[in-house]
Amino acid sequence: MTSPKAKGGESTLTVLLALAVNLAIAIMKAIAGVITGSAAMMSEAAHSVADTFTEGLLLTALRRSERPADRKHPFGHGKERYFWSLLAAMSIFVSGAVFALYEGFRTVFGEPEEQSSPVVGYVVLAIAFALESVSWAQAVRQVRRQSAAEKRSAREFLRISDDPTVKTVFLEDSAALLGLLLAFAGISLHHLTGSSLWDGLASIAIGVLLAFVAYVLATTNRNLLIGRQADPVLVRAVWAYLREVPEVDQVVDLLTMAVGTDRVLLCARLDFDDALGAADLELACVRIDEELRQRFPDLDEVFLEPVPRTDPALRQRVLARYGRLLSDGYQSGGS
Numbered sequence: 001m002t003s004p005k006a007k008g009g010e011s012t013l014t015v016l017l018a019l020a021v022n023l024a025i026a027i028m029k030a031i032a033g034v035i036t037g038s039a040a041m042m043s044e045a046a047h048s049v050a051d052t053f054t055e056g057l058l059l060t061a062l063r064r065s066e067r068p069a070d071r072k073h074p075f076g077h078g079k080e081r082y083f084w085s086l087l088a089a090m091s092i093f094v095s096g097a098v099f100a101l102y103e104g105f106r107t108v109f110g111e112p113e114e115q116s117s118p119v120v121g122y123v124v125l126a127i128a129f130a131l132e133s134v135s136w137a138q139a140v141r142q143v144r145r146q147s148a149a150e151k152r153s154a155r156e157f158l159r160i161s162d163d164p165t166v167k168t169v170f171l172e173d174s175a176a177l178l179g180l181l182l183a184f185a186g187i188s189l190h191h192l193t194g195s196s197l198w199d200g201l202a203s204i205a206i207g208v209l210l211a212f213v214a215y216v217l218a219t220t221n222r223n224l225l226i227g228r229q230a231d232p233v234l235v236r237a238v239w240a241y242l243r244e245v246p247e248v249d250q251v252v253d254l255l256t257m258a259v260g261t262d263r264v265l266l267c268a269r270l271d272f273d274d275a276l277g278a279a280d281l282e283l284a285c286v287r288i289d290e291e292l293r294q295r296f297p298d299l300d301e302v303f304l305e306p307v308p309r310t311d312p313a314l315r316q317r318v319l320a321r322y323g324r325l326l327s328d329g330y331q332s333g334g335s
Helices: 004-036 039-065 080-109 118-149 154-160 164-193 197-226 232-243 278-295 312-322
Strands: 248-260 263-272 299-306
Touching: 004 039, 004 118, 004 164, 039 080, 039 118, 039 164, 039 197, 080 164, 080 197, 118 154, 118 164, 164 197, 232 248, 232 263, 232 278, 248 299, 248 312, 263 278, 278 299
Parallel strands: 263 299
Antiparallel strands: 248 263
């Protein structure tokens, strides 16, 4: 499995490459938009400006989330990555989608507009597509490498990953490539028909695309900020290990929460063998904690709570959460 340090360095490289590419493209698109008078081109310029702001926010997320735990933040600053990534999603919507929709509706319902120098637009779009492909290829490589390390499909990895930075870059670069094709279609149809309607419709399509990407990313980071369960594979593996511990009669409850990228908080309520004395119980908890951390490096904090399996209030809480008792055969919920 890829180490957290290596993954963090690769995420930083992916974000930095996307930042440099989007900044260069934003300038080219803005110049081409002014020259051609194309609403779709101006929408794409706003799209690239939004992506540039997004990469800056993601760099902030990567830097601040790596700070160590302190007295005010005993579980560390891992969730800073989710907060800044949420702001990045909002940046895509406000700076990109809203402007593109405005330009599109203004062009569709306003006075017909003449198109000038469409060749400039074609050239800029072609260069932008080539540059975006470089950034997109880096994001794809990271997704494939990390999904292969976790023995998952790329789609499943993107769905359950607790690192929103790589998902953000991958989705925004994919949207950028699709947006360039929409802009090319709008400019081409405007050029062929002489009607600016096509240019406006392309701009609206770009706005809808950006709004959708912003919604997906915002939903992902909202779930992580609220306190999403850890990777179900990890949860099931921890439960299976605890079941086999000699001192444990039954795993009564198992709570996990992602507190950062590759950082999980675990609380296990265990019914221990009643024959254990207080000293034996303490030593068993220390040993189990150490073994859990060795087996599962993503575990950041581990809490083990001895409880009786017959407590009715506790059993009711477990039933309400999972729909069954863990002793009946634990099946992890979705991510």
